Amino acid sequence: MIDVPDEYYALNIFIPGQPDNPKYQALYKTAAIFKNRRKTSNCCDAEIGKSTQWDFELAPK
Numbered sequence: 170m171i172d173v174p175d176e177y178y179a180l181n182i183f184i185p186g187q188p189d190n191p192k193y194q195a196l197y198k199t200a201a202i203f204k205n206r207r208k209t210s211n212c213c214d215a216e217i218g219k220s221t222q223w224d225f226e227l228a229p230k
């Protein structure tokens with residue numbers, strides 16, 4: 170769960186290890202992305218002053 174404080178103007182969200190971790194790239198792929206429990210293909214914005222939940226489903230390659 171991400172709570173973006175009002176004093177911030179930007180927040181970067183990413184899947185750890187992607188794309189700079191060769192072990193991650195060799196073993197996994199992103200199977201699905203969910204924003205507030207709804208499947209989406211748009212990753213990964215978070216609105217200032219609101220809570221956003223991002224979930225990433227990984228699958229072996």
